[in-house]
Each structure stands twice: as C-alpha cells, then as structure tokens.
Amino acid sequence: MAEQEASGRKPGAYFPRDRLRHPPAFTPGYKTSVTRSPQKPLVSLGQTLSEMTGPVFGHDELGPLDDDLIRNHAVSGDPIGERIIVHGHVMDENGRGLPGTLIEVWQANAGGRYRHTNDGYLAPLDPNFGGCGRCLTDDAGYYAFRTIKPGAYPWPNSTNSWRPAHIHFSIFGRAFCQRLITQLYFEGDPLIPLCPIAQTIPDPRAIDGLTARLDMNAAEPFDCLAYRFDIVLRGRRSTLFENRLAGN
Amino acid sequence: MPTRVPDLRETASQTAGPYVHIGLVPAATGIHVLDRTVTNVVVRPDTPGEHITIEGVVHDGEGMPVRDAVLESWQADASGRHAHPEDPSGSADIRGFGRMAADFGTGVYSLHTVKPGPVPGRDGVMQAPHISFWIVARGINVGLHTRLYFSDELERNAADPILASIGSPDRRKTLIADRTLRDGKPLYRFDIHLQGDRETVFFDI
Numbered sequence: 101m102a103e104q105e106a107s108g109r110k111p112g113a114y115f116p117r118d119r120l121r122h123p124p125a126f127t128p129g130y131k132t133s134v135t136r137s138p139q140k141p142l143v144s145l146g147q148t149l150s151e152m153t154g155p156v157f158g159h160d161e162l163g164p165l166d167d168d169l170i171r172n173h174a175v176s177g178d179p180i181g182e183r184i185i186v187h188g189h190v191m192d193e194n195g196r197g198l199p200g201t202l203i204e205v206w207q208a209n210a211g212g213r214y215r216h217t218n219d220g221y222l223a224p225l226d227p228n229f230g231g232c233g234r235c236l237t238d239d240a241g242y243y244a245f246r247t248i249k250p251g252a253y254p255w256p257n258s259t260n261s262w263r264p265a266h267i268h269f270s271i272f273g274r275a276f277c278q279r280l281i282t283q284l285y286f287e288g289d290p291l292i293p294l295c296p297i298a299q300t301i302p303d304p305r306a307i308d309g310l311t312a313r314l315d316m317n318a319a320e321p322f323d324c325l326a327y328r329f330d331i332v333l334r335g336r337r338s339t340l341f342e343n344r345l346a347g348n
Numbered sequence: 349m350p351t352r353v354p355d356l357r358e359t360a361s362q363t364a365g366p367y368v369h370i371g372l373v374p375a376a377t378g379i380h381v382l383d384r385t386v387t388n389v390v391v392r393p394d395t396p397g398e399h400i401t402i403e404g405v406v407h408d409g410e411g412m413p414v415r416d417a418v419l420e421s422w423q424a425d426a427s428g429r430h431a432h433p434e435d436p437s438g439s440a441d442i443r444g445f446g447r448m449a450a451d452f453g454t455g456v457y458s459l460h461t462v463k464p465g466p467v468p469g470r471d472g473v474m475q476a477p478h479i480s481f482w483i484v485a486r487g488i489n490v491g492l493h494t495r496l497y498f499s500d501e502l503e504r505n506a507a508d509p510i511l512a513s514i515g516s517p518d519r520r521k522t523l524i525a526d527r528t529l530r531d532g533k534p535l536y537r538f539d540i541h542l543q544g545d546r547e548t549v550f551f552d553i
C-alpha cells in the first residue's frame with residue numbers, strides 16, 4: 101500500500117486475457133476436449149470487485165512438509181527416482197514479483213503412475229510418494245519445492261499417446277480473474293512435440309514458456325538437481341487516484 | 349548459461365487433467381498428507397446470513413455428467429463484503445472461497461455457504477447477489493468462469509448489469525440457480541452445461 105501512495109497510483113483493471121496465448125477450447129487432437137468445449141463465444145465481462153478480488157492465503161495454512169514431496173508421504177524411506185528442486189519467480193505481466201501466491205502441484209511418480217483411484221497404469225505405486233505439494237511465494241515472488249522427477253505415461257487418446265514428464269501447477273494470483281492451471285515440462289524431452297495436450301497451445305513460444313530449464317546453480321551437490329520454472333500471471337493497469345473511480 | 353529474456357506474457361493454460369484431485373482435493377482420492385483448509389464448506393455454524401446448499405452436475409456435450417470436474421467458488425459475505433484488501437467495505441465474515449469435487453460416481457458437486465449480499469459493480473451500479481464459479485476438468489483447456497445468480501432475487505436480477513449484458517433470456521437463464529427446500533433448508537440447484545441447447549454462459553473476465 102505504501103508503494104501505491106508513494107507513486108500516487110493504485111492498481112486498476114487486469115489486462116485482458118490474450119486468448120491467442122492459450123489453447124482454444126476445441127482441440128480435436130486432444131479428443132476429450134471435443135465434448136467438453138463450450139461452442140458459444142465467451143461473454144466479455146467488465147471486471148468488478150467479484151473478479152478483481154480473490155482468496156488470500158497465509159503461511160499458517162501450510163504444513164512444514166507441504167513443499168517437500170520427497171518427504172511428505174514417506175513411510176519407510178525416500179521415494180525412488182531422480183531428486184529435483186523446482187523453483188522460479190512468479191511475476192505479473194508488468195514484471196513485478198507476486199508475493200503470497202499459492203502454488204499447488206501434483207504429479208505422477210518416477211514410473212509415471214499417479215496415486216489416484218482412476219489411474220490403472222501398470223507401473224507400480226511408490227509407497228513413499230504421494231505426488232502432491234504446495235508452497236507460497238516469498239516477499240519477492242519466488243517459490244521452491246522438492247520432489248522426484250515424474251515419469252512419462254501412456255494415456256487413452258490415440259492408440260499410442262504418451263504424456264511427456266510433467267508436473268501440474270495450480271496458481272492463485274491476487275484476483276479470481278488471474279486463476280490459472282498449467283503444466284511444467286522438462287527441457288529436452290522429445291515427447292513434448294508429440295503430445296496432443298502440449299500441442300493444444302498454438303504458439304510454440306508459449307509452449308517454450310512451460311518448459312523448465314535445468315539450473316545447475318540451484319542444484320544441491322550429491323543430493324538434488326534443479327529446474328527453473330518462471331510463471332507469469334495477468335498484469336494490471338495503474339490508475340491515478342485523483343481522477344479515476346475505483347473499479348474502473 | 350545464457351540469460352533468458354523473460355517473456356512477460358501470461359503463462360499458457362493447460363488442462364487440469366483427470367488426476368486434478370491429487371493436487372486440489374487429495375482426500376477425494378484417499379490422500380491425506382496435506383491438511384486442507386479449503387473445502388466445500390465455506391461457512392461456520394455461527395456465520396451471519398442465510399445458510400444455503402448449492403448442488404449440481406456439470407454436463408458434457410453428450411449430456412453425460414463430468415464426474416472428474418473440480419469447481420471453485422468465490423463470493424462476498426451476507427453483507428456484500430469480500431475478504432480481500434482491495435474491498436473497501438471492511439472485513440468480511442467469511443473468506444468466501446470454496447472448492448468442490450464432483451462425486452466420482454454421480455457427478456454431483458455440493459457447496460455449503462451463505463447467500464451473499466449485493467455487491468457494487470462498475471460505476472456504482474449494484475450487482476445482484478451472485479457467486480463466481482471456476483470449472484476445470486480433463487478436456488477443459490482453460491478453466492471456465494461463470495456466475496451463479498439466485499432464482500428468488502427477481503428484482504435484483506432484473507437490474508443486474510452483467511445479466512443485462514447477455515442478450516438472450518434463454519442464455520441468461522443458464523446462470524440462475526433454482527431455489528427449493530430440502531428437509532426445510534434452502535437448496536439451490538445449479539447445473540452447468542458445457543455444450544448444447546442449454547450451454548451455460550461462460551465469461552471472458
């Protein structure tokens with residue numbers, strides 16, 4: 101708040117979502133989208149308080165192992181697989197770090213199997229791996245968690261569809277209109293260009309933005325490799341105090 | 349390593365996929381490692397306002413229930429206040445954020461909350477009481493935003509600027525939850541149709 105007073109501006113409406121940046125709803129290469137994609141145009145809604153506010157989360161809601169998927173489901177030891185740190189910066193489209201952003205992640209184990217009632221893949225569950233975690237960004241918008249690199253897995257789409265290794269990310273900004281779910285892929289994975297879900301995104305630069313980079317500087321020697329994954333949420337205009345009305 | 353020039357455009361969305369429950373509602377699939385503070389119960393027994401239940405099913409284009417859907421809700425309290433520093437109306441009675449998983453068998457989701465009060469819209473025009481919904485599932489590439497309005501708010505609904513911006517009365521009707529009573533308690537039915545004659549209005553917000 102002090103920053104806003106100093107600049108004489110306060111935050112205004114969020115930038116419109118660039119729909120060309122995102123996958124369209126109807127993507128027949130990803131078959132499930134065919135019956136689950138709205139066919140009528142979205143109705144544009146001028147943002148109100150309902151869209152420009154959203155749930156706020158605090159550190160007191162998180163447990164001490166929530167950001168450590170290597171330990172938070174461990175029963176008899178560490179899970180099998182490649183130990184990694186995933187970290188990055190959550191920014192808005194103005195390049196400002198976003199503190200207090202809740203990130204929730206879920207993923208398959210090293211063999212490509214999810215701990216989920218509906219996953220029947222033949223790869224085994226790992227008794228020491230749950231596959232879910234969460235963390236909050238710090239005062240500058242940085243986050244980190246520790247996990248096992250997930251394996252690729254087959255899925256029923258075409259007869260031989262395989263998902264590249266990926267981690268699902270759910271991200272809250274400060275406003276309900278910033279709500280986002282996406283997936284992290286790993287640099288150099290040859291399955292990315294073959295994946296019907298990754299390829300729902302028309303812009304290759306946007307897919308590149310979902311591809312985490314190996315980050316040797318953040319690796320823990322003799323313990324963990326590291327990948328860097330930055331996230332950009334919708335930015336917003338600044339509005340002058342004096343001559344603009346709230347919510348405009 | 350070369351420094352990457354940051355691409356300051358919004359990160360692209362991807363589907364939540366069929367296993368979204370592990371991350372957002374782990375208890376639904378038998379995982380209890382994270383103690384969740386977000387559930388489908390938004391109220392405490394002593395929360396001021398009318399306590400209501402909302403129930404419904406998300407349907408796909410073939411009329412089948414989307415049994416893997418996860419929904420989130422965001423709303424003001426019974427006095428029209430949001431629990432957010434940018435709401436000037438003061439501190440709210442509830443956080444107002446709910447998260448619901450459709451039942452794996454029936455596809456029914458439910459939300460236990462208070463009926464929100466009217467909240468200010470743009471240019472000082474009041475909005476009818478409403479709850480914002482966000483829907484994700486396998487096959488949904490970008491989470492879908494919609495709004496629930498209440499069937500017993502005829503006058504306020506008629507004056508609501510967002511409802512008014514939807515031309516067709518039939519389409520407007522897709523946002524109205526029908527009020528009934530069950531065991532003497534208010535129950536609203538809010539079904540969501542992803543496609544077809546009754547396709548729900550989804551918003552670009």
Ligand SMILES: [Fe+3]
Pocket residue numbers: 208263266268365367
């Ligand atoms: Fe997955």
